Amino acid sequence: MGTVHPFTKTILSTSEDLIIVLDDTGKILNKNNAWKKMKQTNEYTLLMTENSSFIDLLESTHNYEQLDSIQKVLRGEIDEFQQEFTGSVEENHYCYLFRIYKLRLSSNRIGAIIIYSVYKKHAVANSEVTSILESMTDAFFSVDKHWNVTYINEYGKTLLSNVHPSFNYSNSESPSLIETEFYPFLQQVMLEKKTQQQEIYIPSIPTWFEVKAYPRAEGGLSVFFHHIAERKNIEKDLRSFAYYDFLTNLPNRRMTYDILQNKIKNDDPFSFFYIELNGFKLINDMYGHARGDALLVDIANFFNQIIQVDKVVARVGGDEFAIFTDEVNKEQLSIIANKLIQEFQQTSESMSVPSIPLSLCIGISRYPEDAPDTDLLFRYANLAMYASKKRNDKNFSFFERSMIVELERNVNIENELHGDLKETSIHFVVQPQFNSITNAVIGIEVLTRWIHPKYGYITPPEFIEIADNSGRIEELTKYLISEVFSKVARWIRDYGFDKPVAINITPKLLGNRKFFNDLIHFIQYYRIPPQMIDIEITENANLNTDQSILDNIAFCRKHGIRLSLDDFGTGYSKLADLVDFQIDKLKIDKYFVDKIGKETNAELILHTFMNLAKGLKCDVLAEGVETKEQVDYLNSLGLTYFQGYYFSKPISLDEFEQSYLQSN
Secondary structure, eight states: OOOOOHHHHHHHHHOSSEEEEEOTTSBEEEEOGGGTTOSSOOHHHHHOOTTSBHHHHHHHTTOHHHHHHHHHHHTTSOSEEEEEEEEEETTEEEEEEEEEEEEEOTTSOEEEEEEEEEEOTTOOOOHHHHHHHHHOSSEEEEEOTTOOEEEEOHHHHHHHHHHOTTOOOBTTBOOOOTTSTTHHHHHHHHHHTOOEEEEEEETTTTEEEEEEEEEOTTSOEEEEEEEOHHHHHHHHHHHHHHHBOTTTOSBOHHHHHHHHHHHHHTTOOEEEEEEEEETHHHHHHHHOHHHHHHHHHHHHHHHHHHSOTTEEEEEOSSSEEEEEESOOOHHHHHHHHHHHHHHHHHHHHHHSBTTBOOEEEEEEEEETTTOSSHHHHHHHHHHHHHHHHHOSSOSEEEOOTHHHHHHHHHHHHHHHHTSOGGGSOEEEEEEEEEETTTOOEEEEEEEEEEEETTTEEEOHHHHHHHHHHHTOHHHHHHHHHHHHHHHHHHHHHHHOOOOOEEEEEOHHHHTOHHHHHHHHHHHHHHTOOGGGEEEEEEGGGOGGGOHHHHHHHHHHHHTTOEEEEEEETSSOOOHHHHHHTTOSEEEEOHHHHHTTTTOHHHHHHHHHHHHHHHHHTOEEEEESOOOHHHHHHHHHTTOOEEESTTTOOOEEHHHHIIIIIITO
């Protein structure tokens, strides 16, 4: 149990008021000498002994209002409470002021000090009460039922004179509260006779006050108030953090939701642009997040400059922005979208970095035509944005119902990928790679195929992207490895097969050490020489940007696994990547092969590729070769390794065995 502070003991011994000190359970720790001076006993004095429960005493005498206030103080819900009551003390009928204050005991527990100031009706508070009121950190005043100020502490005088210049307190003249901003609230408390609390803004200062008003039994009010400007500033900052993007100072996704919901509530038609920056991730990866953040600020400024008064721009994601406008006509919206795209294209050249162009990709949904609520408008505009990413004719799309069908298709595909892959119709084929001079097979690339019972042929880019985004790419790739390695192990045993087996690894999987540990396990389990495994990575993997990727590539090198750079020439690889990672093979993308005999610039680039490969001392293989003309031209450059329909289409593992292993 806590003990009473020495200062509190001094008050107990000197005050003429009736004072009780309670611990955190409501038991009486101490009571002052004023209780002993009472000439006659009553129901309280008989029970008022130390260690007795004052809570039980109030409950037994049905004094529930005081009981409730004491319990709130002890629970920490309020710091103080006061109210005037009428009652009998000794033989006289008196009014008394009941006050309770939170008290921190020496044991750091929370107790309470209760003061009964007994006086005849309309008596002025005694000097002890005045001393307490003057020492409080709150401003305080009391008024009678006629709005006359009956008492005000010095702090209250100072603050009220700031609230209203005409409020000049003097002993001879009671100032009026009617002209102050406090009056409407205090009038309500006076009428309702119910304790209330309110935050009141005073524009003349300007500042905020928290005001607590307590009705008095004979009419009038006791009022406590204090500055809360600092708290309000903190709340303002928190609101800013909650509703504005810290980097660009644009409204964020949360505020965008609120604005749109208000527009929907008012049934105001509007259109919603969902915008993504194509190329931004590469800038972050290759030049760092500081450069990316500076670019986002420039882009936010661009949007603020180009949009008109009737439009609002917000940042709703990492490289995603939103614009909403009251315009709903599709023709006018198309004009707006085209203007955004064209002007951004001109401006972004000065904002971007060399070799990485930026562009906008926009999806548009409309209220109420497309959706009845904010969530769907976001979702549908996002669907339209992704649809525009797949199109080559323009960089914006309006939401269409058919997009929902496509989304459902993607969801169904994703769900099947999360099941047992052996139960799907996913299977694997290989495309042989040839030496055009000897016409011998120099290796194979493993490809995944899916002929779905409902959707038919699903292209690899579609389901691999879904697997990558849904987190199933690791299981799909390990399923491929297990199926193919078991077959390759038998080819090694039965036919002495020793050609490289190329497996494509997505950029997301490159940073996954667990996957590469499992890969080594598969190699050892099936007893396949590591040098036969050729990991193909796409050029946009950005090898230098992720330490986990660097570590995994070094891990593969340590175990003798080969490394090929796929789709070479179409991405943004730095030459340093080719030097630092000792690429074994460059695979020239079909895009350049198709240009042979058609575009001189493409042929010049092919010359450059061959010279680069010679300098790096790595092999070069051309993909997508379909004509003899292409083969002859590439042979003239010194390139002899090919993959494409001119030599062989992708075939099943059994067909490869029959055609290229059993026949030899």
